[in-house]
């Protein structure tokens with residue numbers, strides 16, 4: 543997830559278990575081909591994240607093929623194409639979900655990439671561009687024919703953005719129709735929902751926002767699948783996760799840290815995660831405000847420690 547699932551975050555989630563595959567934030571094919579530092583940074587990963595899929599976006603078949611070769615050269619296990627991003631900045635460049643509006647062109651992107659690399663090429667799409675054009679079943683079949691090794695479908699249209707619900711009936715239909723593996727995505731916030739969605743006949747479930755709220759959701763789902771009670775996550779666990787995330791980010795290099803201090807970059811990262819991580823927590827909005835107003839790493843660490851690891855005892859009446 544763009545802006546969220548950096549290598550540090552992915553490593554921490556993976557360490558908790560239950561995660562079969564991680565995907566990078568989407569990376570610009572243009573930036574990869576031009577060798578832009580910040581783009582290359584988004585594609586960075588560590589060995590402990592394997593198997594790793596690097597997701598790229600773009601609309602030009604030749605550039606996407608060249609970018610796929612760069613991704614292969616970086617040692618990725620899979621190269622994934624973003625056909626789902628509805629953000630105008632991406633979609634207007636004939637990339638992201640606008641590829642769904644031109645299925646033949648989208649298939650030609652996959653075809654150019656599969657010819658250029660020997661690692662699997664996969665595609666991530668939405669249900670369609672809008673309600674009048676829910677063409678994921680057609681496009682998925684076309685990308686399969688073009689050589690894609692798997693597809694993932696977020697069951698909302700681009701027009702829906704994140705409103706309404708993901709259409710898992712459509713996801714299940716695709717899983718039934720295609721020969722290649724189909725992964726489903728959308729609205730798994732509780733581990734039970736992941737287990738339930740696995741029954742749609744998909745090869746796997748991609749969990750987005752649920753992991754940002756609860757990085758243990760995948761290991762809890764794995765517990766359920768194995769017939770165990772899902773592990774209990776304590777306040778202390780939640781606090782330690784954020785502190786470890788800070789420590790890992792401090793060890794990263796960041797091109798963005800050129801325009802701000804490294805500390806400020808880490809604080810911004812924690813603010814971004816904090817907006818999801820605090821959802822549904824008791825007093826979560828207070829924590830979110832406190833994280834957003836922390837002006838130094840020391841203050842940020844103290845805020846997290848006070849909230850999760852050293853909660854004040856309830857007043858005696």
Ligand SMILES: Cc1cc2nc3c(=O)[nH]c(=O)nc-3n(C[C@H](O)[C@H](O)[C@H](O)COP(=O)(O)O)c2cc1C
Nearest residue numbers: 543544567568666696727728729730749750751752
């Ligand atoms: C902040 C954010 C960033 C995202 N970035 C990407 C991305 O870079 N590539 C992608 O394929 N999907 C991206 N998505 C979509 C998710 O992968 C997922 O398909 C969608 O959020 C629905 O699943 P969920 O309900 O489990 O979050 C992003 C979603 C969010 C909320």
